[in-house]
Structure formats: C-alpha cells, structure tokens
Amino acid sequence: MLAANQWTEHRVPNGEEEQQYQPTRHPRAPKD
Secondary structure (H helix, E strand, O other): OHHHHHHHHHOOOOHHHHHHHHHHHOOOOOOO
16 A cells, blocks of 8 residues: 555645645545
C-alpha cells in the first residue's frame, strides 16, 4: 500500500496543498 503511505505523508494542515493531491491520489479522500 505505497499509495496509502504517500497520501498520509502528503497530508498537510493547509487545505490548499491537500486539494492538489486529492484528485491525483484519491478523488474522494476523506478530509478528516
């Protein structure tokens, strides 16, 4: 599950950056 690990590492407090990874890794990733 490398993709899952990368998603966790890319999770940042700033929602702006998070939105860039949402459509790339998880189209419907939970914001929580």
